[in-house]
Amino acid sequence: MTLVESSPVRAENKxxxxxxxxxxxxxxxxxxxxxxxxxxxxxxxxxxxxxxSGKTTILRLLAGLEQPTxxxxxxxxxxxxxxxxxxxxxxKKVWENVVIGLPGSRSALREKARNLxxxxxxxxxxxxWPGLLSGGEAQRxxxxxxxxxxxxxxxxxxxxxxxDALTRLEVQALTMRLKDQHGFGALLVTxxxxxxxxxxxxxxxxxEGEIVLDARRDAPFPRRRSDARALELRGQLLTLLGVDxxxx
Amino acid sequence: xTTATLEAEREAxxxxxxxxxxxxxxxxxxxxxxxxxxxxxxxGSLIPVGLFAWWWWQAEHGGLxxxxxASPRLLFDLFVDLWQAGILQxxxxxxxxxxxxxxxxxxxxxxxxxxxxxxxxxxEKLFDPAIQIFRATPTVALLPxxxxxxxxxxxxxxxxxxxxxxPRTYVITYTGIVNVDKKLLELAKVYNLSKFxxxxxxxxxxxxxxxxxxxxxxxxxxxxxxxxxxxxxxxVGFGYLAQQALFNIRVDYILLIALIYGVLGLAVDTLVRxxxxxxxxxxxAKAVR
Numbered sequence: 001m002t003l004v005e006s007s008p009v010r011a012e013n014k015x016x017x018x019x020x021x022x023x024x025x026x027x028x029x030x031x032x033x034x035x036x037x038x039x040x041x042x043x044x045x046x047x048x049x050x051x052x053s054g055k056t057t058i059l060r061l062l063a064g065l066e067q068p069t070x071x072x073x074x075x076x077x078x079x080x081x082x083x084x085x086x087x088x089x090x091x092k093k094v095w096e097n098v099v100i101g102l103p104g105s106r107s108a109l110r111e112k113a114r115n116l117x118x119x120x121x122x123x124x125x126x127x128x129w130p131g132l133l134s135g136g137e138a139q140r141x142x143x144x145x146x147x148x149x150x151x152x153x154x155x156x157x158x159x160x161x162x163x164d165a166l167t168r169l170e171v172q173a174l175t176m177r178l179k180d181q182h183g184f185g186a187l188l189v190t191x192x193x194x195x196x197x198x199x200x201x202x203x204x205x206x207x208e209g210e211i212v213l214d215a216r217r218d219a220p221f222p223r224r225r226s227d228a229r230a231l232e233l234r235g236q237l238l239t240l241l242g243v244d245x246x247x248x
Numbered sequence: 249x250t251t252a253t254l255e256a257e258r259e260a261x262x263x264x265x266x267x268x269x270x271x272x273x274x275x276x277x278x279x280x281x282x283x284x285x286x287x288x289x290x291x292g293s294l295i296p297v298g299l300f301a302w303w304w305w306q307a308e309h310g311g312l313x314x315x316x317x318a319s320p321r322l323l324f325d326l327f328v329d330l331w332q333a334g335i336l337q338x339x340x341x342x343x344x345x346x347x348x349x350x351x352x353x354x355x356x357x358x359x360x361x362x363x364x365x366x367x368x369x370x371x372e373k374l375f376d377p378a379i380q381i382f383r384a385t386p387t388v389a390l391l392p393x394x395x396x397x398x399x400x401x402x403x404x405x406x407x408x409x410x411x412x413x414x415p416r417t418y419v420i421t422y423t424g425i426v427n428v429d430k431k432l433l434e435l436a437k438v439y440n441l442s443k444f445x446x447x448x449x450x451x452x453x454x455x456x457x458x459x460x461x462x463x464x465x466x467x468x469x470x471x472x473x474x475x476x477x478x479x480x481x482x483x484v485g486f487g488y489l490a491q492q493a494l495f496n497i498r499v500d501y502i503l504l505i506a507l508i509y510g511v512l513g514l515a516v517d518t519l520v521r522x523x524x525x526x527x528x529x530x531x532x533a534k535a536v537r
Contacts, residue, residue, distance in 0.1 A: 100449075
């Protein structure tokens with residue numbers, strides 16, 4: 001999935017990605033049925049949904065890992081992806097993982113990797129095998145790897161879900177700091193309401209392939225997770241996601 | 249179980265536990281004093297050396313008929329004689345060459361086929377049925393045909409080793425390739441690795457434990473196949489020596505050659521393990537989580 005700095009998405013400079021009448025079926029199971037959605041540059045869009053709601057499918061369609069049954073999913077800016085698992089190649093040193101697939105001399109690439117690793121606070125691990133990293137460290141390397149493409153837009157597929165609670169907060173904060181520095185937008189697929197509220201400039205809820213909520217969050221970052229708007233949204237989100245805490 | 253035996257076991261329990269802990273401590277202490285490799289060699293040679301010592305004792309002092317069972321001393325004397333006469337070197341080198349060429353060519357073909365068939369669906373459809381049919385054919389039974397078709401020279405012998413090790417090496421390699429983590433393949437796609445880069449940087453390294461396992465099995469098979477290959481009309485090689493020994497009913501001779509086969513097999517296996525360790529250093533660098 002390379003730079004798609006190209007025509008299909010019309011020259012509206014604000015748009016980073018556009019889904020148009022997007023349909024995705026697996027066999028006779030319809031996941032997305034004519035979805036329209038525009039994502040803006042520089043914005044973090046949190047996409048919430050229950051398992052099977054189609055949120056990961058949207059991300060994978062944008063990444064080019066799946067082909068739409070009908071309609072289009074296009075990106076107007078360069079992009080890279082961070083998965084839920086770090087997916088580091090065990091047979092490559094940390095720095096080689098960061099610059100994987102990039103052209104250039106080894107020394108230049110190593111220098112590039114060093115700079116990126118410094119940004120995620122792992123310069124000391126540059127020559128380690130990934131197998132020796134902790135879960136949080138490995139995921140930070142995965143973030144550095146995504147940044148090596150200088151993406152305009154990041155696809156984040158529940159990248160914090162597999163981390164323990166404390167590490168998750170750290171890696172979340174790191175990602176947001178990097179967003180401020182690099183100015184990328186992101187589609188953050190998650191099932192964590194608090195994460196969506198804390199990180200998302202815009203929060204979408206996907207239910208059975210349809211967007212049932214599209215809310216803006218304009219509070220400045222770092223956001224308090226307990227401001228009035230957040231609490232109000234939280235209640236709304238829980239209801240939309242079908243979680244009625246009164247029943248438990 | 250009677251109460252008495254239960255009693256006895258209960259009484260023995262602390263003693264057993266103490267013994268177990270002594271053994272563990274012994275192992276640990278051994279590891280500390282001679283290193284992991286040292287303790288491996290030391291422990292690994294216990295059984296072979298023990299068997300040898302027992303054989304030696306029986307031959308020297310236990311009235312073992314050395315005409316039938318030979319003895320370590322006879323073997324050693326024979327080894328020195330043959331070595332000094334240059335016979336072992338002459339025949340050994342030829343045999344070793346056959347094994348190494350057969351093993352090298354056969355495993356290269358098999359690993360190559362395993363990799364491409366495991367990775368490319370189309371090639372699997374093309375090659376796999378043929379290989380499976382071939383796999384079910386006992387290669388050794390084809391040896392007479394090889395001799396008729398290709399003569400009694402080196403080619404037939406090496407061909408037997410090559411064809412003999414291909415099927416299993418192929419199957420294990422193939423299994424390793426198709427079991428490569430699909431998520432890493434997806435990553436390779438997302439990060440724009442070419443097909444070639446994906447195969448060399450993702451697929452083969454992931455399948456390396458399978459491939460090296462296949463090579464270790466193939467190295468052992470190569471020696472077994474060598475024995476067959478050299479059993480028909482040999483003029484030179486260990487097989488020739490063994491056949492001469494059989495005609496002359498020289499037990500010591502046959503046993504010595506068997507022993508040399510064993511030692512060479514161990515050496516090749518160790519070599520393959522060593523190569524694996526050097527070529528896949530990341531497999532030793534894993535934290536347990």
